[in-house]
Amino acid sequence: MVKTYELLINGEWIGKRYDHIDVLNPATQEVMAQVPKVGRVEAAKAVDSAHQALSTWSSFTAQKRGKLLEKWHDLIEDEAELIGKLMTKEQGKPLKETIGEVNYANGFIDWYAEEGKRIYGDIIPSSHPDKRIFVQHQPVGVVAAITPWNFPAAMITRKVAPALAAGCTVVLKPATQTPLTAIKLVELADKAGIPKGVINIITGSSSEIGKTWSEDSRVRKLTFTGSTEVGKILMRDAAETMKKISLELGGHAPVIVMDDADINKAVNGVIQSKFRNAGQTCICANRVYVHESIEQEFIHQLNDEVKKLKVGNGLEEGIDIGPLIDRYAIEKVEHHVSDALKQGAKLQFGGQRVEVGQGHYYQPTVISNVTDDMICMNEETFGPLIPVTTFSSEDEVVQRANHTPYGLASYIFTENIGRAIRLSEGLEYGIIGLNDGAPSTPQAPFGGFKESGLGREGGYYGIEEYLETKYISVGI
Ligand SMILES: NC(=O)C1=CN([C@@H]2O[C@H](COP(=O)(O)OP(=O)(O)OC[C@H]3O[C@@H](n4cnc5c(N)ncnc54)[C@H](OP(=O)(O)O)[C@@H]3O)[C@@H](O)[C@H]2O)C=CC1
Ligand SMILES: O=C(O)CCCC(=O)O
Numbered sequence: 485m486v487k488t489y490e491l492l493i494n495g496e497w498i499g500k501r502y503d504h505i506d507v508l509n510p511a512t513q514e515v516m517a518q519v520p521k522v523g524r525v526e527a528a529k530a531v532d533s534a535h536q537a538l539s540t541w542s543s544f545t546a547q548k549r550g551k552l553l554e555k556w557h558d559l560i561e562d563e564a565e566l567i568g569k570l571m572t573k574e575q576g577k578p579l580k581e582t583i584g585e586v587n588y589a590n591g592f593i594d595w596y597a598e599e600g601k602r603i604y605g606d607i608i609p610s611s612h613p614d615k616r617i618f619v620q621h622q623p624v625g626v627v628a629a630i631t632p633w634n635f636p637a638a639m640i641t642r643k644v645a646p647a648l649a650a651g652c653t654v655v656l657k658p659a660t661q662t663p664l665t666a667i668k669l670v671e672l673a674d675k676a677g678i679p680k681g682v683i684n685i686i687t688g689s690s691s692e693i694g695k696t697w698s699e700d701s702r703v704r705k706l707t708f709t710g711s712t713e714v715g716k717i718l719m720r721d722a723a724e725t726m727k728k729i730s731l732e733l734g735g736h737a738p739v740i741v742m743d744d745a746d747i748n749k750a751v752n753g754v755i756q757s758k759f760r761n762a763g764q765t766c767i768c769a770n771r772v773y774v775h776e777s778i779e780q781e782f783i784h785q786l787n788d789e790v791k792k793l794k795v796g797n798g799l800e801e802g803i804d805i806g807p808l809i810d811r812y813a814i815e816k817v818e819h820h821v822s823d824a825l826k827q828g829a830k831l832q833f834g835g836q837r838v839e840v841g842q843g844h845y846y847q848p849t850v851i852s853n854v855t856d857d858m859i860c861m862n863e864e865t866f867g868p869l870i871p872v873t874t875f876s877s878e879d880e881v882v883q884r885a886n887h888t889p890y891g892l893a894s895y896i897f898t899e900n901i902g903r904a905i906r907l908s909e910g911l912e913y914g915i916i917g918l919n920d921g922a923p924s925t926p927q928a929p930f931g932g933f934k935e936s937g938l939g940r941e942g943g944y945y946g947i948e949e950y951l952e953t954k955y956i957s958v959g960i
Pocket of ligand 2: 638764767
Protein backbone atom coordinates (compact mmCIF):
# COMPACT_ATOMS: atom_id res chain seq x y z
CA MET A 485 0.00 0.00 0.00
CA VAL A 486 1.33 3.46 -0.88
CA LYS A 487 1.80 6.07 1.82
CA THR A 488 -0.68 8.93 2.01
CA TYR A 489 0.98 12.18 3.02
CA GLU A 490 -0.90 14.74 5.12
CA LEU A 491 -1.24 18.50 4.97
CA LEU A 492 -0.54 21.02 7.71
CA ILE A 493 -3.13 23.66 8.55
CA ASN A 494 -3.04 25.52 11.86
CA GLY A 495 -0.60 23.05 13.37
CA GLU A 496 -2.76 20.02 12.59
CA TRP A 497 -1.84 17.30 10.12
CA ILE A 498 -4.94 16.50 8.09
CA GLY A 499 -5.78 14.46 5.05
CA LYS A 500 -7.52 11.19 5.71
CA ARG A 501 -11.01 12.28 4.71
CA TYR A 502 -10.19 13.81 1.30
CA ASP A 503 -9.91 12.40 -2.20
CA HIS A 504 -6.32 11.76 -3.13
CA ILE A 505 -3.95 12.49 -5.99
CA ASP A 506 -1.35 9.92 -7.02
CA VAL A 507 2.28 10.99 -7.06
CA LEU A 508 4.26 9.14 -9.74
CA ASN A 509 7.91 8.26 -9.83
CA PRO A 510 8.92 9.62 -13.28
CA ALA A 511 11.67 6.99 -13.60
CA THR A 512 9.25 4.06 -13.32
CA GLN A 513 5.77 5.60 -13.66
CA GLU A 514 4.81 3.77 -10.46
CA VAL A 515 2.52 5.43 -7.93
CA MET A 516 4.90 6.13 -5.06
CA ALA A 517 2.55 8.02 -2.72
CA GLN A 518 -0.68 9.95 -2.52
CA VAL A 519 -1.54 13.45 -1.34
CA PRO A 520 -4.92 14.93 -0.42
CA LYS A 521 -6.85 16.81 -3.07
CA VAL A 522 -8.28 19.88 -1.39
CA GLY A 523 -9.96 22.97 -2.80
CA ARG A 524 -11.42 26.33 -1.84
CA VAL A 525 -12.55 25.44 1.70
CA GLU A 526 -9.15 24.28 2.89
CA ALA A 527 -7.38 27.05 0.98
CA ALA A 528 -9.46 29.55 2.97
CA LYS A 529 -8.81 27.68 6.23
CA ALA A 530 -5.10 27.84 5.56
CA VAL A 531 -5.39 31.63 5.22
CA ASP A 532 -7.46 31.82 8.46
CA SER A 533 -4.66 29.98 10.19
CA ALA A 534 -1.82 32.10 8.74
CA HIS A 535 -3.75 35.26 9.50
CA GLN A 536 -4.34 34.23 13.10
CA ALA A 537 -0.66 33.36 13.60
CA LEU A 538 0.57 36.63 12.08
CA SER A 539 0.42 38.95 15.08
CA THR A 540 2.39 36.63 17.36
CA TRP A 541 4.98 35.62 14.76
CA SER A 542 5.59 39.19 13.60
CA SER A 543 5.99 40.31 17.23
CA PHE A 544 8.87 37.88 17.81
CA THR A 545 12.28 39.49 17.64
CA ALA A 546 14.28 38.79 14.48
CA GLN A 547 16.70 36.88 16.72
CA LYS A 548 13.96 34.58 17.98
CA ARG A 549 12.69 33.92 14.46
CA GLY A 550 16.29 33.41 13.31
CA LYS A 551 16.90 30.77 16.00
CA LEU A 552 13.85 28.81 14.85
CA LEU A 553 15.00 29.04 11.24
CA GLU A 554 18.44 27.78 12.30
CA LYS A 555 16.81 24.82 14.03
CA TRP A 556 14.85 24.08 10.85
CA HIS A 557 18.08 24.32 8.84
CA ASP A 558 19.84 21.85 11.14
CA LEU A 559 17.04 19.29 10.93
CA ILE A 560 17.12 19.49 7.12
CA GLU A 561 20.90 19.10 7.16
CA ASP A 562 20.58 15.94 9.28
CA GLU A 563 18.16 14.44 6.78
CA ALA A 564 19.73 15.73 3.55
CA GLU A 565 20.33 12.31 2.08
CA LEU A 566 16.87 11.02 2.89
CA ILE A 567 15.25 14.15 1.41
CA GLY A 568 17.50 13.83 -1.64
CA LYS A 569 16.31 10.27 -2.23
CA LEU A 570 12.67 11.28 -1.81
CA MET A 571 13.20 14.10 -4.31
CA THR A 572 14.89 11.85 -6.87
CA LYS A 573 11.95 9.45 -6.61
CA GLU A 574 9.28 12.08 -7.14
CA GLN A 575 11.13 14.39 -9.54
CA GLY A 576 13.65 12.19 -11.37
CA LYS A 577 16.86 14.22 -11.17
CA PRO A 578 20.00 12.27 -10.17
CA LEU A 579 20.77 11.82 -6.49
CA LYS A 580 23.94 13.94 -6.67
CA GLU A 581 21.75 16.82 -7.93
CA THR A 582 18.97 16.34 -5.37
CA ILE A 583 21.39 16.24 -2.45
CA GLY A 584 22.98 19.36 -3.98
CA GLU A 585 19.54 20.93 -4.17
CA VAL A 586 18.81 20.16 -0.51
CA ASN A 587 22.01 21.98 0.43
CA TYR A 588 21.18 24.86 -1.93
CA ALA A 589 17.66 25.04 -0.46
CA ASN A 590 19.05 24.99 3.07
CA GLY A 591 21.40 27.82 2.12
CA PHE A 592 18.37 30.12 1.82
CA ILE A 593 17.24 29.23 5.35
CA ASP A 594 20.74 29.80 6.67
CA TRP A 595 21.04 33.14 4.86
CA TYR A 596 17.64 34.50 5.93
CA ALA A 597 18.01 33.35 9.56
CA GLU A 598 20.75 36.01 9.58
CA GLU A 599 19.31 38.52 7.12
CA GLY A 600 16.14 38.96 9.19
CA LYS A 601 18.30 40.74 11.78
CA ARG A 602 19.35 43.37 9.26
CA ILE A 603 16.01 44.89 8.31
CA TYR A 604 17.20 48.41 9.01
CA GLY A 605 15.17 51.60 8.75
CA ASP A 606 16.29 55.16 7.93
CA ILE A 607 16.28 58.56 9.54
CA ILE A 608 16.22 61.11 6.72
CA PRO A 609 17.23 64.76 7.25
CA SER A 610 14.09 66.87 6.94
CA SER A 611 13.76 70.16 5.06
CA HIS A 612 11.55 71.42 7.94
CA PRO A 613 13.44 72.31 11.13
CA ASP A 614 10.46 71.24 13.25
CA LYS A 615 10.04 67.78 11.71
CA ARG A 616 11.83 64.45 11.71
CA ILE A 617 11.48 61.70 9.08
CA PHE A 618 11.61 58.08 10.21
CA VAL A 619 11.33 55.13 7.83
CA GLN A 620 10.81 51.59 9.03
CA HIS A 621 9.98 48.24 7.46
CA GLN A 622 7.25 45.87 8.53
CA PRO A 623 6.26 42.38 7.38
CA VAL A 624 3.81 42.56 4.49
CA GLY A 625 1.46 40.03 6.14
CA VAL A 626 0.16 36.67 4.99
CA VAL A 627 2.12 35.32 2.01
CA ALA A 628 0.79 32.82 -0.53
CA ALA A 629 3.51 30.77 -2.24
CA ILE A 630 2.93 28.59 -5.31
CA THR A 631 5.90 26.52 -6.48
CA PRO A 632 6.88 24.34 -9.48
CA TRP A 633 8.04 20.74 -9.83
CA ASN A 634 11.55 21.35 -11.17
CA PHE A 635 13.09 22.41 -7.84
CA PRO A 636 10.90 20.77 -5.18
CA ALA A 637 13.02 22.00 -2.23
CA ALA A 638 14.81 25.18 -3.29
CA MET A 639 11.71 26.95 -4.57
CA ILE A 640 10.05 26.36 -1.19
CA THR A 641 12.86 27.71 0.96
CA ARG A 642 13.71 30.58 -1.40
CA LYS A 643 10.20 31.92 -0.68
CA VAL A 644 9.36 30.65 2.80
CA ALA A 645 12.68 31.48 4.51
CA PRO A 646 12.71 35.23 3.67
CA ALA A 647 8.96 35.48 4.35
CA LEU A 648 9.36 33.96 7.81
CA ALA A 649 12.51 35.93 8.58
CA ALA A 650 10.66 39.15 7.71
CA GLY A 651 7.86 38.23 10.15
CA CYS A 652 5.28 37.03 7.61
CA THR A 653 3.25 33.82 7.81
CA VAL A 654 2.78 31.52 4.83
CA VAL A 655 0.27 29.43 2.94
CA LEU A 656 2.02 27.13 0.50
CA LYS A 657 0.95 25.06 -2.49
CA PRO A 658 3.68 22.93 -4.06
CA ALA A 659 3.36 21.45 -7.56
CA THR A 660 1.07 18.43 -7.75
CA GLN A 661 3.83 16.40 -9.41
CA THR A 662 6.35 16.95 -6.57
CA PRO A 663 4.57 17.64 -3.26
CA LEU A 664 6.44 15.13 -1.07
CA THR A 665 9.71 17.01 -0.62
CA ALA A 666 7.71 20.14 0.26
CA ILE A 667 5.62 18.28 2.84
CA LYS A 668 8.78 16.77 4.32
CA LEU A 669 10.34 20.24 4.65
CA VAL A 670 7.22 21.58 6.36
CA GLU A 671 7.19 18.56 8.69
CA LEU A 672 10.74 19.50 9.74
CA ALA A 673 9.74 23.14 10.22
CA ASP A 674 6.97 21.93 12.51
CA LYS A 675 9.44 19.71 14.36
CA ALA A 676 11.83 22.67 14.71
CA GLY A 677 9.16 24.45 16.74
CA ILE A 678 7.99 27.03 14.22
CA PRO A 679 4.63 27.87 15.83
CA LYS A 680 1.34 26.57 14.54
CA GLY A 681 -0.21 28.51 11.70
CA VAL A 682 3.07 30.13 10.63
CA ILE A 683 3.50 27.67 7.73
CA ASN A 684 0.51 25.92 6.21
CA ILE A 685 0.75 23.56 3.26
CA ILE A 686 -2.00 22.23 1.01
CA THR A 687 -2.19 20.23 -2.21
CA GLY A 688 -5.03 19.94 -4.68
CA SER A 689 -6.74 21.88 -7.42
CA SER A 690 -4.27 24.59 -8.41
CA SER A 691 -6.84 26.84 -10.08
CA GLU A 692 -9.22 26.73 -7.07
CA ILE A 693 -6.45 27.29 -4.56
CA GLY A 694 -4.89 30.04 -6.67
CA LYS A 695 -8.24 31.81 -7.10
CA THR A 696 -9.11 31.57 -3.39
CA TRP A 697 -5.80 33.04 -2.34
CA SER A 698 -5.88 35.73 -5.03
CA GLU A 699 -9.34 36.88 -3.98
CA ASP A 700 -8.60 36.89 -0.24
CA SER A 701 -7.62 40.39 0.81
CA ARG A 702 -5.90 39.04 3.94
CA VAL A 703 -3.22 37.56 1.64
CA ARG A 704 -0.97 40.57 1.09
CA LYS A 705 1.72 38.94 -1.03
CA LEU A 706 1.71 36.32 -3.75
CA THR A 707 4.97 34.68 -4.75
CA PHE A 708 5.06 32.27 -7.69
CA THR A 709 7.59 30.31 -9.71
CA GLY A 710 6.37 28.56 -12.84
CA SER A 711 5.23 29.22 -16.38
CA THR A 712 4.76 32.73 -17.78
CA GLU A 713 1.22 31.74 -18.76
CA VAL A 714 0.14 30.95 -15.18
CA GLY A 715 2.14 33.92 -13.87
CA LYS A 716 0.01 36.22 -16.00
CA ILE A 717 -3.23 34.68 -14.69
CA LEU A 718 -2.06 35.14 -11.11
CA MET A 719 -0.95 38.72 -11.76
CA ARG A 720 -4.36 39.60 -13.19
CA ASP A 721 -6.19 37.92 -10.30
CA ALA A 722 -3.95 39.49 -7.65
CA ALA A 723 -4.73 42.94 -9.05
CA GLU A 724 -8.24 42.73 -7.56
CA THR A 725 -6.85 42.97 -4.04
CA MET A 726 -3.69 44.86 -5.05
CA LYS A 727 -1.28 42.34 -3.57
CA LYS A 728 2.45 42.66 -3.71
CA ILE A 729 3.69 40.03 -6.18
CA SER A 730 6.87 38.25 -7.13
CA LEU A 731 6.88 36.18 -10.29
CA GLU A 732 9.76 34.00 -11.37
CA LEU A 733 8.71 32.75 -14.80
CA GLY A 734 10.03 31.16 -17.97
CA GLY A 735 13.34 31.91 -19.63
CA HIS A 736 15.14 31.35 -22.92
CA ALA A 737 18.78 31.72 -22.02
CA PRO A 738 21.26 32.58 -24.76
CA VAL A 739 24.91 31.57 -24.42
CA ILE A 740 27.41 33.73 -26.29
CA VAL A 741 30.82 32.24 -27.01
CA MET A 742 33.22 34.89 -28.36
CA ASP A 743 36.20 34.08 -30.56
CA ASP A 744 38.59 34.83 -27.68
CA ALA A 745 36.78 32.49 -25.26
CA ASP A 746 38.48 29.68 -23.43
CA ILE A 747 36.66 26.95 -25.37
CA ASN A 748 37.12 24.36 -22.68
CA LYS A 749 35.55 26.71 -20.11
CA ALA A 750 32.70 27.52 -22.51
CA VAL A 751 31.94 23.86 -23.24
CA ASN A 752 31.92 23.00 -19.54
CA GLY A 753 29.74 26.03 -18.78
CA VAL A 754 27.20 25.05 -21.46
CA ILE A 755 27.07 21.47 -20.18
CA GLN A 756 26.73 22.57 -16.57
CA SER A 757 23.91 24.95 -17.44
CA LYS A 758 22.12 22.80 -20.01
CA PHE A 759 21.99 19.38 -18.38
CA ARG A 760 21.18 20.38 -14.81
CA ASN A 761 17.86 18.67 -14.11
CA ALA A 762 17.89 17.27 -17.68
CA GLY A 763 17.46 20.79 -19.04
CA GLN A 764 14.36 21.47 -16.98
CA THR A 765 15.34 24.78 -15.42
CA CYS A 766 14.32 28.25 -16.44
CA ILE A 767 17.94 29.40 -16.51
CA CYS A 768 19.16 26.51 -18.69
CA ALA A 769 21.19 27.34 -21.79
CA ASN A 770 18.53 27.31 -24.54
CA ARG A 771 20.45 28.55 -27.57
CA VAL A 772 24.18 28.80 -28.12
CA TYR A 773 25.71 31.54 -30.31
CA VAL A 774 29.30 30.69 -31.22
CA HIS A 775 31.58 33.03 -33.13
CA GLU A 776 31.81 31.68 -36.71
CA SER A 777 35.60 31.39 -36.51
CA ILE A 778 35.53 28.83 -33.68
CA GLU A 779 32.36 26.90 -34.53
CA GLN A 780 34.05 23.67 -35.62
CA GLU A 781 36.37 23.49 -32.64
CA PHE A 782 33.59 24.32 -30.19
CA ILE A 783 31.20 21.70 -31.60
CA HIS A 784 33.92 19.09 -31.70
CA GLN A 785 34.74 19.58 -28.01
CA LEU A 786 31.07 19.86 -27.06
CA ASN A 787 30.24 16.54 -28.76
CA ASP A 788 33.14 14.84 -27.01
CA GLU A 789 31.86 15.93 -23.60
CA VAL A 790 28.16 15.32 -24.29
CA LYS A 791 28.91 11.74 -25.36
CA LYS A 792 30.22 11.02 -21.86
CA LEU A 793 26.93 11.86 -20.12
CA LYS A 794 25.00 8.89 -18.72
CA VAL A 795 21.21 8.77 -18.91
CA GLY A 796 19.18 6.63 -16.49
CA ASN A 797 17.33 6.28 -13.21
CA GLY A 798 18.65 9.01 -10.94
CA LEU A 799 18.94 6.63 -7.98
CA GLU A 800 21.68 4.70 -9.74
CA GLU A 801 25.35 5.51 -9.31
CA GLY A 802 27.01 7.66 -12.01
CA ILE A 803 23.84 8.96 -13.69
CA ASP A 804 24.04 12.51 -15.11
CA ILE A 805 20.61 12.86 -16.71
CA GLY A 806 17.40 11.44 -15.28
CA PRO A 807 13.95 11.09 -16.85
CA LEU A 808 11.94 14.10 -17.97
CA ILE A 809 9.02 14.90 -15.71
CA ASP A 810 6.26 13.51 -17.95
CA ARG A 811 5.19 12.53 -21.45
CA TYR A 812 4.34 16.13 -22.43
CA ALA A 813 7.88 17.17 -21.57
CA ILE A 814 9.51 14.58 -23.84
CA GLU A 815 7.03 15.29 -26.64
CA LYS A 816 7.98 18.97 -26.46
CA VAL A 817 11.69 18.13 -26.83
CA GLU A 818 10.95 15.83 -29.76
CA HIS A 819 8.88 18.54 -31.40
CA HIS A 820 11.70 21.08 -31.07
CA VAL A 821 14.27 18.63 -32.46
CA SER A 822 12.14 17.47 -35.39
CA ASP A 823 11.17 21.04 -36.31
CA ALA A 824 14.83 22.07 -36.40
CA LEU A 825 15.96 19.03 -38.39
CA LYS A 826 13.13 19.47 -40.89
CA GLN A 827 14.26 23.04 -41.47
CA GLY A 828 17.90 22.13 -42.13
CA ALA A 829 19.60 21.83 -38.75
CA LYS A 830 22.32 19.19 -38.52
CA LEU A 831 22.18 16.51 -35.83
CA GLN A 832 25.54 16.35 -34.10
CA PHE A 833 24.69 13.97 -31.28
CA GLY A 834 21.62 12.34 -29.71
CA GLY A 835 18.14 13.07 -31.00
CA GLN A 836 16.53 9.88 -29.68
CA ARG A 837 14.61 8.58 -26.70
CA VAL A 838 16.48 6.25 -24.38
CA GLU A 839 14.60 3.13 -23.34
CA VAL A 840 15.13 2.63 -19.61
CA GLY A 841 12.12 1.09 -17.88
CA GLN A 842 8.95 3.15 -18.14
CA GLY A 843 10.49 6.63 -17.74
CA HIS A 844 10.61 9.36 -20.39
CA TYR A 845 14.33 9.55 -21.08
CA TYR A 846 15.93 11.57 -23.88
CA GLN A 847 19.52 11.60 -25.07
CA PRO A 848 21.58 14.72 -24.48
CA THR A 849 21.33 16.27 -27.92
CA VAL A 850 23.40 18.74 -29.93
CA ILE A 851 22.23 20.28 -33.22
CA SER A 852 24.05 22.83 -35.38
CA ASN A 853 23.19 24.98 -38.44
CA VAL A 854 20.29 26.31 -36.44
CA THR A 855 18.45 29.43 -37.62
CA ASP A 856 16.57 32.06 -35.61
CA ASP A 857 13.12 31.07 -36.91
CA MET A 858 13.24 27.51 -35.55
CA ILE A 859 10.99 26.75 -32.56
CA CYS A 860 13.90 25.86 -30.28
CA MET A 861 15.32 29.36 -30.81
CA ASN A 862 12.11 31.00 -29.64
CA GLU A 863 10.40 28.73 -27.08
CA GLU A 864 11.71 27.24 -23.86
CA THR A 865 12.58 23.58 -24.65
CA PHE A 866 12.80 22.49 -20.99
CA GLY A 867 14.79 19.44 -22.00
CA PRO A 868 18.31 18.25 -22.93
CA LEU A 869 18.72 19.96 -26.30
CA ILE A 870 21.60 22.28 -27.29
CA PRO A 871 20.96 24.22 -30.52
CA VAL A 872 24.12 25.88 -31.86
CA THR A 873 24.23 28.78 -34.31
CA THR A 874 26.96 31.19 -35.38
CA PHE A 875 27.44 34.97 -35.40
CA SER A 876 30.04 37.35 -36.73
CA SER A 877 29.87 40.56 -34.64
CA GLU A 878 29.22 41.69 -31.10
CA ASP A 879 26.33 44.01 -32.05
CA GLU A 880 24.66 41.30 -34.09
CA VAL A 881 24.79 38.72 -31.30
CA VAL A 882 23.46 41.12 -28.65
CA GLN A 883 20.56 42.05 -30.88
CA ARG A 884 19.74 38.39 -31.61
CA ALA A 885 20.14 37.33 -27.99
CA ASN A 886 17.75 40.08 -26.85
CA HIS A 887 15.16 39.24 -29.49
CA THR A 888 12.81 37.36 -27.15
CA PRO A 889 10.05 38.26 -24.69
CA TYR A 890 12.10 36.52 -21.96
CA GLY A 891 14.89 38.06 -19.90
CA LEU A 892 15.93 35.73 -17.11
CA ALA A 893 19.48 34.35 -17.53
CA SER A 894 22.13 34.68 -20.21
CA TYR A 895 25.71 33.49 -20.45
CA ILE A 896 28.85 35.00 -21.95
CA PHE A 897 32.19 33.33 -22.53
CA THR A 898 35.06 35.66 -23.33
CA GLU A 899 38.53 36.40 -22.00
CA ASN A 900 38.37 40.07 -23.06
CA ILE A 901 37.39 42.41 -20.23
CA GLY A 902 36.04 45.19 -22.46
CA ARG A 903 33.81 42.78 -24.34
CA ALA A 904 32.69 41.15 -21.11
CA ILE A 905 31.50 44.51 -19.79
CA ARG A 906 29.93 45.67 -23.05
CA LEU A 907 28.04 42.40 -23.49
CA SER A 908 26.93 42.25 -19.83
CA GLU A 909 25.56 45.78 -20.13
CA GLY A 910 23.88 45.15 -23.48
CA LEU A 911 22.02 41.98 -22.60
CA GLU A 912 18.47 42.51 -21.32
CA TYR A 913 18.60 39.80 -18.69
CA GLY A 914 18.35 39.75 -14.91
CA ILE A 915 21.17 37.25 -14.51
CA ILE A 916 24.46 37.10 -16.44
CA GLY A 917 26.77 34.11 -16.12
CA LEU A 918 30.08 35.60 -17.22
CA ASN A 919 32.40 32.65 -17.78
CA ASP A 920 30.07 30.90 -15.34
CA GLY A 921 27.51 28.23 -16.18
CA ALA A 922 26.04 28.03 -12.66
CA PRO A 923 25.24 31.50 -11.28
CA SER A 924 22.50 30.51 -8.76
CA THR A 925 23.37 31.00 -5.08
CA PRO A 926 21.36 32.04 -2.00
CA GLN A 927 23.23 35.34 -1.57
CA ALA A 928 22.52 36.75 -5.05
CA PRO A 929 19.36 38.28 -6.57
CA PHE A 930 17.60 35.80 -8.86
CA GLY A 931 14.91 37.11 -11.21
CA GLY A 932 14.13 38.29 -14.69
CA PHE A 933 13.48 41.21 -17.01
CA LYS A 934 10.48 41.42 -19.38
CA GLU A 935 8.13 38.39 -19.39
CA SER A 936 10.46 36.39 -17.16
CA GLY A 937 8.88 37.98 -14.16
CA LEU A 938 8.91 40.55 -11.40
CA GLY A 939 10.92 40.88 -8.22
CA ARG A 940 14.04 39.13 -7.00
CA GLU A 941 14.68 36.13 -4.76
CA GLY A 942 17.88 35.58 -2.78
CA GLY A 943 20.28 37.89 -0.99
CA TYR A 944 19.07 41.03 0.76
CA TYR A 945 16.91 41.82 -2.28
CA GLY A 946 14.89 38.69 -1.53
CA ILE A 947 13.74 39.83 1.90
CA GLU A 948 12.62 43.25 0.62
CA GLU A 949 9.86 41.46 -1.30
CA TYR A 950 8.23 40.55 2.04
CA LEU A 951 8.36 44.02 3.60
CA GLU A 952 6.22 47.11 3.54
CA THR A 953 7.86 50.51 3.99
CA LYS A 954 6.35 52.85 6.55
CA TYR A 955 7.23 56.54 6.74
CA ILE A 956 6.59 58.32 10.03
CA SER A 957 6.60 62.10 9.87
CA VAL A 958 7.25 63.50 13.35
CA GLY A 959 6.43 67.07 14.34
CA ILE A 960 8.63 68.13 17.26
N1 LIG B 1 10.24 29.26 -14.13
C1 LIG B 1 10.31 28.01 -13.79
O1 LIG B 1 11.07 27.64 -12.93
C2 LIG B 1 9.41 27.03 -14.39
C3 LIG B 1 8.96 27.15 -15.68
N2 LIG B 1 8.14 26.23 -16.17
C4 LIG B 1 7.73 26.36 -17.58
O2 LIG B 1 6.36 26.13 -17.65
C5 LIG B 1 6.07 25.01 -18.47
C6 LIG B 1 4.87 24.29 -17.91
O3 LIG B 1 5.18 23.72 -16.64
P1 LIG B 1 4.07 23.56 -15.53
O4 LIG B 1 4.46 22.67 -14.47
O5 LIG B 1 2.82 23.23 -16.24
O6 LIG B 1 4.08 25.03 -14.89
P2 LIG B 1 2.87 25.74 -14.22
O7 LIG B 1 3.10 27.19 -14.27
O8 LIG B 1 1.60 25.21 -14.75
O9 LIG B 1 2.95 25.22 -12.69
C7 LIG B 1 3.67 25.83 -11.66
C8 LIG B 1 2.83 25.88 -10.38
O10 LIG B 1 1.65 26.65 -10.61
C9 LIG B 1 0.48 25.89 -10.28
N3 LIG B 1 -0.62 26.30 -11.13
C10 LIG B 1 -0.94 25.88 -12.37
N4 LIG B 1 -2.04 26.52 -12.83
C11 LIG B 1 -2.42 27.38 -11.83
C12 LIG B 1 -3.48 28.32 -11.67
N5 LIG B 1 -4.37 28.53 -12.64
N6 LIG B 1 -3.56 29.00 -10.53
C13 LIG B 1 -2.67 28.80 -9.54
N7 LIG B 1 -1.65 27.93 -9.62
C14 LIG B 1 -1.52 27.24 -10.76
C15 LIG B 1 0.93 24.46 -10.47
O11 LIG B 1 0.08 23.60 -9.77
P3 LIG B 1 -0.19 22.10 -10.27
O12 LIG B 1 1.11 21.43 -10.25
O13 LIG B 1 -1.14 21.61 -9.26
O14 LIG B 1 -0.77 22.23 -11.63
C16 LIG B 1 2.34 24.52 -9.90
O15 LIG B 1 2.28 24.52 -8.49
C17 LIG B 1 7.36 24.21 -18.48
O16 LIG B 1 7.45 23.38 -19.59
C18 LIG B 1 8.37 25.31 -18.47
O17 LIG B 1 8.54 25.81 -19.77
C19 LIG B 1 7.71 25.21 -15.40
C20 LIG B 1 8.11 25.03 -14.12
C21 LIG B 1 9.04 25.93 -13.53
O1 LIG C 1 13.43 28.75 -12.11
C1 LIG C 1 13.93 27.65 -12.03
O2 LIG C 1 14.14 26.87 -12.94
C2 LIG C 1 14.26 27.26 -10.68
C3 LIG C 1 15.41 27.99 -10.13
C4 LIG C 1 16.69 27.48 -10.60
C5 LIG C 1 17.83 27.99 -9.78
O3 LIG C 1 17.64 28.45 -8.66
O4 LIG C 1 18.95 27.91 -10.27
